[in-house]
Amino acid sequence: MTSYRLDAGGAINRAQALSFSFDGRNYKGLQGDTLASALLANDQMLMGRSFKYHRPRGPVTAGSSEPNALLTIGSGARSEPNARATTVELYQGLVAASQNRWPSLKHDIGAVNSLLSPFLGAGFYYKTFMWPAAFWEKLYEPLIRKAAGLGKLALEADPDRYEKAWAHCDLLVIGAGPAGLMAALVAGRAGLRVILADEGFRPGGSLLSESVSVAGLAAVDYAGGLVSELSSLPNVTLMPRTTVFGWYDDMVFGAVERVQKHVASPSPELPVERLWRIVAKRAILASGAEERPLVFGGNDKPGVMTATAARTYLNRYGVAVGGKVAVFTNGGSGYRTAADLAAKGVEVTAVIDARAQSADVAPAGIRVIRNAGVVATNGRHRIDGLLLERAGFEEVIGCDALAMSGGWSPIVHLMCQRGTKPVWSEESQAFLAPNVGNSFVAAGSAAGVETISECLRDGAAKAASLASELGFAAHGANLPDVEGEYDASFAPVWYVPGAKDKAFVDFQNDVAVSDLGAAQREGFRHIEHTKRYTTVGMATDQGKLGNVNTAGIVAAMRGVSPAEIGTTTFRPFYTPVSFGALAGAAQGEHGAPVRTSPLHGWAKKNGASFVEAGLWYRSAWFARDGEKNWRESVDREVLSVRANAGLCDVSTLGKIEIFGAGAAEFLDRIYCNGFLKLPVGKARYGLMLREDGIVFDDGTTSRLGEHHYVMTTTTAYATDVMTHMEFCAQTFWPELDVRFVSVSDQWAQMSLAGPKARIIMSRVVQDDLSDAAFPFLAARAVTLRGGLKARLFRISFSGELAYELAVPAGYGEAVADAIMEAGRDEGICAYGVEALNVLRIEKGFITHNELDGRTTADDVGLGRMMAMQKPDFIGKRLSTRFGLTAADRLQLVGLKPVEPEKQINAGAHLLKEAAKPSLANDQGFVSSACYSPALGSFIALAMLKSGRERVGERIVVWDALRGMEVPADVCAPVFVDAENAKLHV
Amino acid sequence: MTLHFLHRHVLEDHLAGFETRPNPNHVNVARRPVILSVLAHSGHEAAVAERLAELAGGSVRFCGPGEWLVAGPALLGEELADRLGEIPGASVCDQSDGKVLMAIGGPSARKILAKCVAADLHGDVFAEGQSANMLCCHVASNLARTGADLFEIIVPRSFAGSVFEELMEMGREYALTASFSED
Amino acid sequence: MASLITCPHCGTRPKEEFTIRGDAAPRRPGSADRDEAWYAYVYIRDNPKGRILEYWHHAGGCRRWLVVDRDNLTHEVFGVVDAADFQRTEAAE
């Protein structure tokens, strides 16, 4: 038995055994275990293979900085790769598998990489696979990807739910160790809204793993007392299993809460993870300190771990990491570990101290070897001894685990994410948290404080000071007496000379001291270059264990202070965050909000196929029995509108209600055509320009009263037009008395078009709709038969006699039904946006296909609309500049293929006959195209160079995308009823 | 010939399958509220605000400077519009069909809304009687606090289905139920 | 993850509720102003790094245009005012 569960002790529930499996074998652990502690309790030290060399690896930590014990948890669609066994909370039925090995963890073929390691050093990719270039993609990369790597992603869709949420607090405390707990308590008692977040599943931090007594209680019980008082405070929110991973602008912190990662089958009522954006007035970083590994030959073998890890497994989980444990240290932590192990009856074979002398004392009976260094470890899947060197003499010491301590690095990651670098302290021999202002401060060991009593004091003091800054009266907590503390100071040892095996700095990316040396020799000396050349610190652990050692080693190689080397850039996320959590609920059909028209139900029951238009779902066509494709339906709808009547949903148009004595003037300034003289009861087509003279949007505006208008915009530009109008009203002309509000959603709007539109509409509307009483462009309130108030506009986008009827949205479906019923004998049909498009192309009416952000009013044949006599309107000045009035601009024309059945597609380019396709020969492009059932021919609208002069010319429609060349004749952009005879009836 | 038109609430289909007995956390969807936009013309903002503060029969929701929504029961429809119409310097426009009003109440209402809106809804920050426009489930909405654990959301009709579904999804862990309320 | 803007009308809100239009310094020239003034107004913008006045539209809230005085490197916000008020103050000066 090498590692094993002790008979007593630990913050675990011995009454609650949990079964789990690892690589297909079944094991038993206890409630309160992590996966790593449970595996160790079962004497399973080997947990993974390293990334590059496939070296056998076991856990080196007992926390979130773990680089080695990365496992795949779960199976099927729920399998999650690269989970740190040291933080995975054990649950009944947990299924774990090792990664990066084949065929098995013990016998891994990839381990041959280890033999090739002399060739796989730093810069190996850059040097080795340069030639021949073609080999990279086909041979080298696939091979490397197969051999190196981490876990595999599940290819199935994630079955679980995720959420995002916001939280707000006066004080966010990050980390629930002694400093964090005490800070939260002081702030909570003072009445602040406090959030205490901790990445672990049990708050307490080092209080759970240190053998001290606090206020006469075991530390773990003292922590429990703090937690229960905090839980009782209504203004304090405890968030266990929550990693604060990022610090963003304006004191917003990103955090991920693992709501259901610790259960075998997640409840569908809850998310598995929840992403929090925590807005904090103040924050305390109480994330503790990381114990640094020592860098010596063979320091990566399973069984070698930090002294804190060994102590945590022992005290918190009741697990001895070995039967015979050696300690290698440069400070007090090693001695404390030896003492704790000895106290629990675990044999400690030696304490090897890198320092020549120290005040630290090992328990009686334990051999202490000072001024010595480990240079190699023996054993393959687990160490079975070590080789030490002292004053030129070597000695083998038997051990099945080695606890190492290389000093402490405060965990300052979050504080450095916004560009401020940590500060090297000669005194602490560590990078300390930078000063980032008063809003966010470090406390406890994150601030370089060593002992638990000092951490408690520091947490209390910092919280009290922040509380009073926020205007709360904070009373310092009664700080408890702590007994049995140790002196955690250390003397720096960056690496141990004389290594007889690879001495790793970065375990996860397999970067050894020799690689750092190579980088310096080969000129990659800046720490950011060293990082990229060697990949040190670039693994998923982001170098939590290795980065400070890297700085120290590189500094030593260069003979400078680590202060001169500095650190690489800290970026979110502190630990990896799943894509699921980042996406939150915005998955599948929840990806974006959906907008449905008030006539959606009507369209549905009339057989509509829908098309997405922005967030809208618009009815595209209404298939009837026997119609084999969409074109048949559209052709029928078009012919029916031209011959009888059709009803189309136009509710998605933007609608803006405008009020005020300055409304007319306002409209006159935002449209290029005149609006001052629009009579009450009339609609007018309007064209808006951008300030650069290009057309922005079009639509109709109707004057409903002296100071009351309603505007329509295109569906696509509804929001943009509203925003534009707000900008103009608020920043250009705040003196104008004009107010407006979107009423897009208030009205169901439907267009009834066709020769029989009046007959049908008259059956629904009680007002007189004769041409005399309600002429073209009439716009006013009407009453439907039965009393419902509505608005009616005689406007047409089809060239037919047409009305747009607007009714309150809730009545839309019923009114549309009534119109269909009223028109049944007249041959009415429902028509969709496809037929609408054909009808408008036949008439040469423009949409944003033509108004594509490059066209002027004149380009699309509307130059005469520009009311240049107006003193000012948006776009007036620049619309007259040379480039926009040039004679060779693209102008709107119609196109008819010489052979009517030859299809023309939008997007195709235009060439002179016999001209070769080239940029120089480009004559323009097709903006809109369709089949016109009225003409029995394909037709198109196109933008053609000097187009209006070229009516009658034969050109070629060149569609490289579809490999089509279609000769076509240029014509005026109107194919049906050029005299508009059908409008005025 | 006279025609009778059936009024249809946009959430009719969404609410069809729901249990009718409300849980402690519940969404009441107002079936026929009257909702009116009130716009104060320049120079009249303070006077209109004053008149609105004395308004009987409708609750006033702040949207932005010189802009409010006034919500009331259907019964008051015409009357409310008339009363508002009498305020000098104000323009009024009917939004009863353009907006959907949902009242979410219950002990977990704030926790549910924390997943829908970014604003801080703590009672000290967003007190009873307060209201503001904000994104709710990604949609520009108006949120009002009408009680300690009671909030009202007014959303554009075309987005209501989307917002409702997301609200219910976020309420799943608190057994959120929903139904129409007739008043 | 988030940035916050405190709207003078609505309170503190995340950037998702806003759209940025850019530099708030350029003034729309008068209709009689020279071509150069119009050209500069429509096309020419400084691209400063640091403190800048920007137009932000509170699209998800009050729908007012705001002028945000902030550092575009650190996102430190020095002040937010309604654009109409900003305009009036400028005009008065």
Ligand SMILES: [Zn+2]
């Ligand atoms: Zn606002």
